Amino acid sequence: MSFWVSGQQLAVWRKQARQVAIAQEISPDEVDWLLQIWTDVDKLSLRLGSFESRSQIPIPQSWSVLNERWQTRLTENCPIQYLAGLSPWRDFVLKVSPAVLIPRPETELIIDWLSQEKAINPQLSQGNWVDLGTGSGAIALGLALCFPEARIFAVDTSLDALAIAQENAQSYGLGDRIEFLHGSWWTPLAHCQGQIQGMISNPPYIPSSMIAGLQPEVTQHEPHLALDGGEDGLVAIRHLVETAPDYLVAGGLWLVEIMAGQAPWVAELLENQGQYQGIQLLKDLAGIERFVVAYRI
Ligand SMILES: C[S@@+](CC[C@H](N)C(=O)[O-])C[C@H]1O[C@@H](n2cnc3c(N)ncnc32)[C@H](O)[C@@H]1O
Structure with a gap:
């Protein structure tokens, strides 16, 4: 089954998520990092807002599942690398889980x-x-x-x-x-x-x-x-x-x-x-x- 969101939906979610992050003293960059992992939207497109006009942006899970993971970040302090299952380190993007330390x-x-x-x-x-x-x-x-x-x-x-x-x-x-x-x-x-x-x-x-x-x-x-x-x-x-x-x-x-x-x-x-x-x-x-x-x- 394939999942997608519209650029408009994503923009609204991103704006709210960044505001909530700031209110909880979490870096709003974490929201953008997750969006880059979950979607094909890159950093520049996030900054310029050019993704907003896209009607369908593919995502790996239903939006409600992804949003739930973000809520885990907010309510349970779960590091985003564990939510994404990935962590960048040198030129690698490594798979991580709570069984391993997030490489620093x-x-x-x-x-x-x-x-x-x-x-x-x-x-x-x-x-x-x-x-x-x-x-x-x-x-x-x-x-x-x-x-x-x-x-x-x-x-x-x-x-x-x-x-x-x-x-x-x-x-x-x-x-x-x-x-x-x-x-x-x-x-x-x-x-x-x-x-x-x-x-x-x-x-x-x-x-x-x-x-x-x-x-x-x-x-x-x-x-x-x-x-x-x-x-x-x-x-x-x-x-x-x-x-x-x-x-x-x-x-x-x-x-x-x-x-x-x-x-x-x-x-x-x-x-x-x-x-x-x-x-x-x-x-x-x-x-x-x-x-x-x-x-x-
Ligand atoms: C600080 S983490 C470092 C992980 C990774 N090398 C890094 O730099 O991200 C320490 C690692 O040592 C492992 N460890 C703890 N006790 C150990 C032991 N007695 N023998 C071998 N590995 C052990 C842990 O399971 C953990 O993966």
């Missing part, structure tokens, strides 16, 4: 940094790379494009997340470049000790006591498995510091995304572990120390 723009910087780093350190382009805690698969897909010669492993303890990551890889023709493995951190990679060129992880790093105070969109809808980093937020990171040296090749790279304020603690953990060198703190675009990098001695 700051995480994109990991791939930018690696692209620069491989130019000065060509050794990085070969061998095995791993994305531990892959979620939607965003980082693993980025790694596959950044290192076309490398073999990529993507691990998650959530089977639902792995299914989504796999779908995302397949939809970009990267299904046979990435091996998806179920288990906790390095466990499914026991056969790869001493063979990993680079380990990337955006692990859960928020202290348990802070989770309830996050934005409702996050606390009420994103998977706590992706957020909760234990009492001090560092449980997973500490584990990755301790275990990675057994898996990395000499000169292999360790890169983890962290929360604001954690950088000195993570640098100290790496220093004390004794098998890392070249520890660096990298900032995000807001100037926050967001990533820690080190190399296996």
